[in-house]
């Protein structure tokens with residue numbers, strides 16, 4: 264349980280664009296599986312293939328960003344399907360924290376559940392950080408959950424946000440909620456016994 | 466501060482308070498989940514975790530399983546041709562057997578898209594909390610339930626504890642006045658709402674759909690509206706229960722029976738939002754002003770009235786224009802272009818958005834009035850959302866009508882809503898689809914293109930071979946009265 268996450272440091276990979284949905288993060292055909300193992304190599308599979316076909320390189324294929332562990336995205340990242348396969352694919356590719364303007368609710372919850380902090384920054388700062396990572400891909404970025412800031416090793420620093428609940432979960436190591444939920448099981452049973460629809464509306 | 470006075474609560478507040486178990490150290494609430502739905506794609510890893518930790522399912526009778534995403538809708542003989550699909554089906558069979566969970570399989574008469582079968586069997590009821598490892602769980606909100614999609618770690622949490630760690634959402638009341646014109650459907654209404662509020666406008670919110678136009682809708686239409694709340698970024702959408710809700714539920718297999726039903730109706734009526742409830746935000750729409758909608762881009766909020774031109778980049782905020790340019794390029798459309806008459810390759814009617822009996826009837830009405838056959842070169846297929854929908858449609862002879870006019874008639878499943886089964890687009894094919902997502906690659910080809918529309922609009926496009934305005938057909942052909 265004590266798996267506290269105070270900060271995540273590493274090189275960053277920028278993936279630009281608003282409304283990048285989970286179908287793009289991991290296309291549905293890779294969901295025909297009964298484990299998450301092996302999803303990492305398929306992260307952004309179609310976007311990467313398309314970029315290659317156009318003679319370009321998707322950031323996930325760009326050797327300058329190989330080994331990066333912080334994903335820099337824009338607005339409404341991870342919208343669409345609730346598939347946890349999306350953050351799982353990113354995590355298995357090597358991503359350990361995400362910095363974006365906003366996220367879909369479910370995607371964000373999934374990130375928390377698997378121990379990947381996903382923090383919010385302003386539109387302007389998200390683009391600044393992406394520009395910076397592109398100009399200087401060797402910089403080390405730090406997502407600091409205690410001080411709520413994103414820093415780069417060149418001295419750049421911007422404030423970031425994370426809701427208090429998830430923040431406390433990371434800082435205390437309780438981001439995997441299951442342990443606490445199990446402790447509450449007797450209270451769950453007591454609550455269930457009072458619900459009208461479980462008592463025949465008597 | 467809201468939530469303070471007992472008389473000012475929304476349905477969301479009341480359902481939340483009723484199901485709150487305790488406050489967790491993180492500050493989140495442990496919330497009891499009244500109904501848990503699972504399918505083959507997002508559950509196997511959850512069961513694997515339970516096994517690893519030696520956990521049992523806490524309330525197996527509160528979980529219902531089915532298979533929908535991977536099942537082929539043509540040849541359903543086992544083993545499936547796709548060995549990965551077969552493996553997934555065997556996994557859910559084994560998991561349900563081992564953990565004592567009810568599973569509705571193809572051939573059981575009760576299988577179908579998870580969001581279609583739970584309502585039709587009366588499992589979905591007002592005042593419940595409902596969770597499923599699927600974002601379109603929002604559909605069940607049509608009954609006045611708080612229903613939302615979850616990830617696989619949370620599927621594990623619900624299996625092990627029948628509860629989740631959650632934070633409360635804000636509530637936005639979306640009031641729709643007036644009534645929809647003929648030819649304009651619930652699908653058009655939600656596409657319009659998405660266009661105005663955008664794909665991310667609902668992040669952090671539950672959407673309460675209210676007002677005269679919403680309460681005139683049938684339950685099936687309300688499900689179409691709530692289904693796509695998620696496309697607007699809202700975690701869930703709901704409609705306060707009313708007489709239409711109760712009439713729908715009465716007599717269904719898992720609805721309260723006999724005297725319990727009358728007591729249930731009392732409880733359900735009390736769960737609805739109070740007239741003076743406090744909301745975090747309010748928006749008002751006019752249903753009468755709408756025309757049939759189509760999407761032109763790669764996000765469900767990129768919709769237009771069928772007679773409108775594709776909007777220019779200037780219609781969008783500056784920081785979104787790169788994405789808009791990408792949408793034009795991907796779809797092969799130009800700003801200012803009208804899509805009426807644009808040839809289509811594939812027409813798909815089905816999915817948890819529009820795969821219910823009333824959707825198939827609406828498509829059938831268009832086919833009857835039109836009288837022609839599916840345009841040569843167009844692949845058109847109709848996929849009932851559940852085995853029960855299929856049976857009911859066949860009892861009315863709808864399948865014979867569709868087949869006679871050149872449509873394919875399939876078995877129940879998600880089909881071409883997403884690319885996990887054999888039904889897929891090829892290359893740059895352009896589909897017009899009653900499903901809910903027009904994302905790049907969603908329908909199975911990395912370059913495949915999707916126009917979202919209502920069942921009548923899709924049926925007409927199949928017959929004409931091109932995007933068409935269903936109002937012209939409905940207004941002109943008074944000679945072809947619907948039969949039987």
Ligand code: SF4
Pocket residue numbers: 533534578579580599601816817818878879882883900901
């Ligand atoms: S029909 Fe489509 S949206 Fe609905 S559950 Fe199936 S894949 Fe998801």
